[in-house]
Amino acid sequence: MIAWLLPPLGLLAGLMLGAVTLTPAEAWSLLADPTQPLGQLLWQWRLPRVLAAGCVGALLALGGAVFQGVFRNPLAEPYLLGSAGGAAVGATVALLVALPLPQWLSLPMLAFCGAWGATWLVLALARLADGTSVATLLLAGVAVAALLGAVRSFLMLALSDETVSLQAVLAWALGGVQTPSWPELAVLAALTAAALALCLALARGLDLLGLGEAVAESFGLPVRRFVALAVLAGAFVVAVSVVWGGLVGFVGLMAPHLARWTSGPLHRGLLPRAAAIGAGLAMLCDGAARALLPPAEIPLGLVTAAIGAPFFLLVLAREARRG
Amino acid sequence: MAEAALDLRGLGYRTGAAALVEDVTFDLHPGEVLGLIGPNGAGKTTLLRLMAGLLRPFTGEVRLHGRPLPDWPARERARRMGYLPQHFAPHWDYTARELLRLGLERGGSAEGLEDVASLHGVAGLLERRWSSLSGGERARVLAASVLATRPGVVLADEATAALDVGQSLALMGRLRMAAREGAAVAVVVHDLNLALAGCDRLALLHQGRLQALETAASLAEDARLDAAFGVDFVRVRTEGGLLLTARGGG
Numbered sequence: 001m002i003a004w005l006l007p008p009l010g011l012l013a014g015l016m017l018g019a020v021t022l023t024p025a026e027a028w029s030l031l032a033d034p035t036q037p038l039g040q041l042l043w044q045w046r047l048p049r050v051l052a053a054g055c056v057g058a059l060l061a062l063g064g065a066v067f068q069g070v071f072r073n074p075l076a077e078p079y080l081l082g083s084a085g086g087a088a089v090g091a092t093v094a095l096l097v098a099l100p101l102p103q104w105l106s107l108p109m110l111a112f113c114g115a116w117g118a119t120w121l122v123l124a125l126a127r128l129a130d131g132t133s134v135a136t137l138l139l140a141g142v143a144v145a146a147l148l149g150a151v152r153s154f155l156m157l158a159l160s161d162e163t164v165s166l167q168a169v170l171a172w173a174l175g176g177v178q179t180p181s182w183p184e185l186a187v188l189a190a191l192t193a194a195a196l197a198l199c200l201a202l203a204r205g206l207d208l209l210g211l212g213e214a215v216a217e218s219f220g221l222p223v224r225r226f227v228a229l230a231v232l233a234g235a236f237v238v239a240v241s242v243v244w245g246g247l248v249g250f251v252g253l254m255a256p257h258l259a260r261w262t263s264g265p266l267h268r269g270l271l272p273r274a275a276a277i278g279a280g281l282a283m284l285c286d287g288a289a290r291a292l293l294p295p296a297e298i299p300l301g302l303v304t305a306a307i308g309a310p311f312f313l314l315v316l317a318r319e320a321r322r323g
Numbered sequence: 324m325a326e327a328a329l330d331l332r333g334l335g336y337r338t339g340a341a342a343l344v345e346d347v348t349f350d351l352h353p354g355e356v357l358g359l360i361g362p363n364g365a366g367k368t369t370l371l372r373l374m375a376g377l378l379r380p381f382t383g384e385v386r387l388h389g390r391p392l393p394d395w396p397a398r399e400r401a402r403r404m405g406y407l408p409q410h411f412a413p414h415w416d417y418t419a420r421e422l423l424r425l426g427l428e429r430g431g432s433a434e435g436l437e438d439v440a441s442l443h444g445v446a447g448l449l450e451r452r453w454s455s456l457s458g459g460e461r462a463r464v465l466a467a468s469v470l471a472t473r474p475g476v477v478l479a480d481e482a483t484a485a486l487d488v489g490q491s492l493a494l495m496g497r498l499r500m501a502a503r504e505g506a507a508v509a510v511v512v513h514d515l516n517l518a519l520a521g522c523d524r525l526a527l528l529h530q531g532r533l534q535a536l537e538t539a540a541s542l543a544e545d546a547r548l549d550a551a552f553g554v555d556f557v558r559v560r561t562e563g564g565l566l567l568t569a570r571g572g573g
Contacts, residue, residue, distance in 0.1 A: 072414035207425055210415045214377055214408050218469075220401030220429050265415030 003262050003273035006280025007054060010287075014050030015042065017287030019294040049179040050283050053300070055192040056177055056245030057255070057282020058275040059237050062199045064252025065259070065274045066234040067119070069206035069267060070227055071126075073137050074257065074315060078115075078238040079249035081137075082144035086118025087111040087235075087242035088173060089152050095169055096159035108243050115242070116235035118144055123231065175248035175301020177286055188244055195237045196275055202230050203267035210265065248301045250308020251278050251285075257315060326389070328353050328476050328507035329374060333383035336369055343369040345531045346383070351507040353475065356498055358522035358539070359511045362552050365528040367511045368409065368480055374509060375406045375478045387476060401429040405469040407479035409511075411461075413453055419464045420449040426468030443467035443497065459490040466497050477501050479510040483517065495521035515567050519543050527551055543567065 015027045020038075022030070030039040031047075060078060067076040067083070078084040090110030093099075099106045125140035152173065160166045172178075180188060205226045208216040217223050241248070255278035256270065263269035285303040292298055327350035334347040344366045351357055351374075359367045372378045374385055376392045385392045387403065395403075413422070423440060424433045440446040445467050448460055456464060462482070470477065479498060483491035495510075495517065502508045512518040518525055518539065525542045527535040529551040535542055542548060543565045549556050552569075559566040 204428075207421075210417070211413050211422075211425065212408065212411065214372075214375075215406065215411065217377055218375055218401060218404065218406035219425065220398040222397055260415070264421065265417055266421055 001262070003259060003276045007276050007283070008280075010054065010057075010280035010283030011050060014053065014283040014287040015046060017291035018046060019290065021291055045179055048182060048185045049177060050286065052180050052185055052188055052244060053177045053282045053286035054279035055185075055188045056241050056248065057251050057278040057280070058192050059195055059241035059278075060245070060248060060252040060282070061255030061259075061274040061278025062195050062271060063234050063237040063241060064278075065256040065267070065271055066199055066202060066206070066230055066237065067252070068256055069202075069209060070230045070234065071123075071137055072210060072212075074319060075138055075253065075312070076141075077250065077253040078234075078241070079247065079252060080145065080312075081119060081141040082122050082148055083115045083119040083235060083238045084242055084247055084249070084252075085145045085148035085152070086114035086116070086121075087239045088114065088247050089118075089148050089155070090114025090239075091242060092152050092155050092169065092173075096155060108239060111243050112235055112239035114148075115238040116232065118148060119231050119235055123227075171299060172246040174299035175246040175304070176289070176297070176299045177245045177282075180244075188240075191240050192275075195240060196272065198233050199237065199271050200268065202226075202233060203271060205230065206267045207265075245282075246299075246301065248282070248304050250304045250312060251281055253315070254278075254308055254311050255281060257311075326353075327351060327386075328388060329509075330386045330389075331374065331383070332386070334370070334373055334380050334385065335382035336366075336373055336378060336380055342531050344373060344380075347528075347531075347533045348383075349526060349533065349536055351476065351509055353505050353507050354502055355523045356495075356502045356508045356510065356521060358518040358525045359509060359528060360515060360518050360525055361528035361534075364530075365551070366531040367528055369531075370528065371478050371480045371509065371511050375404065376400065377406070398429065398431075402431075402472045403475050405472070405474035405477045407465065407469050407477070407482040409480040409482065409484055411465050416452045416454050418450055418452050419445055419456070419460075419467075422453070422464055422468045423449070423471060426471040430472040439467060439471045443470065458485060458487075459493070462486055462490055462494050463497075466494060470497070470501055473501075473504065473506070475506055477506050477508045479508070481511045481513055484513060491517055492521075515548075519565060519567065520563070540565070 012024060016022045016024060030036060030042050033039045034043045063078040067078060067081055068074055090113050091107055094103060094107040094110040122140045122144050126137045156166060156169055205221055208219050208221040213223050256274040258277050259270050259273035263273050286300050289298045289300045289303045329351040332348055334344055336344040347370060359370060361367050373380050387395060423436055427433045427436055427439060440449055443463060443466060445463050448456065448464060477498060483494055486494060498508050498510060522539050525537060525539050526533060527542060527547060534551055535545060535547045537545060554569045556567045557570055559568065
């Protein structure tokens, strides 16, 4: 129930918060009258921005839920696993290198390849050690994320020139939702809906995988093929979120956890709730990012990290106690 | 004898240079409980995983109801074959109902869940989470989930390893019940007396090879048993049958 309340709450907070903070009544009357200058601003800037943040949050949550399911690890998360970092490297190349492809195509494609490659790298490193234990996976993820961060910084320094603003790339790397036009928002919303459908199609397999590979296989799940497919789907979801929202950490960790507390571990119930919680969280954090230091904006990634890092430590402590 | 539910022909498996299972051939029949016994490292678990299709043999093949295992569609095979692992620890804290449902759904639907639960004595546990169940309750819930589709072949890998004597006997009882309903059951058993009491036939493995395949009563008297385990067993005759105990070392 709480899961479904978060998106409207986040939407309301997102509409109220910003350089000019509004009361709910003011926000409502401005939305109702788009002829006023402030009303226009709300319709053209704040509302699409808030909704885009919601989509990015939902995508991060879905990516986190799928990766937690695939890796059978409650600390797996697009940001910590390096898959978001991989997407960011791909996207940086697309932004800074003159490619024979138009950028609207090369950006998501390279982001997807980066996310996919990084996730496989972490999976392979973890398997080389001792499978998918919490510690191994985290260490492999940290190492890959650090490497990818270095590669991205190098690319930014080596390739940026007067034609590309380094600040723009940097702001995006710190995590921040760009304000889309309404047609752009429609594309993002459609991709988010497709991502939800794709993840729901994986739900039963993720449930079975939670029983361990041997039992999952004996219950009819072709484990290797399924993991390959799920990593592909997860990389797609993460790539879309990174293209629109940059590097935003911890939403993909928190949302699936909160969803699991409300709905239990079965993915059919978990995935939509995680998406709703992720959307609500991202809208709230994005509102805070715009309102804390007006007229400047704090990168969204900093706000989510401020909330998410303590949450991460809490989950880590719980896992350590469980052994 | 009835047609074999599972037949193994010249089965072999190796890792690197080491042969873990070599040239194993036997049939598993509906209605019987067959125990796989042998010292540690004899290849029991590897053989069971080969039988379950979790490992691919290097040589030979396994046929389920006359059809090679890899030719079965995954779902069909899953419905007809149940596998009880040695250690089972779900990664998420499922409720007993959720676990039962996942087991039942391999048959295509989750209908009759309550009936399966009462049959296996877990009706009162359905809403409990895995982390809150005791060892014996966990064994019952897992068995219920694996046996939910009434599979024709049931393979259990030292499923009694973490259980106390009462719980072990209860689990063997459930496997016996499945056999009475027509399932062919193969179970890896560490405890020889449990194997003697609970199994119809015993397959003795040593260094990856099948050393003997006899009725439990006759293998109990067989010197190959002592040779495989490297001990002289003392055989004590009781009202309930033969009991084996190892002669004290030193």
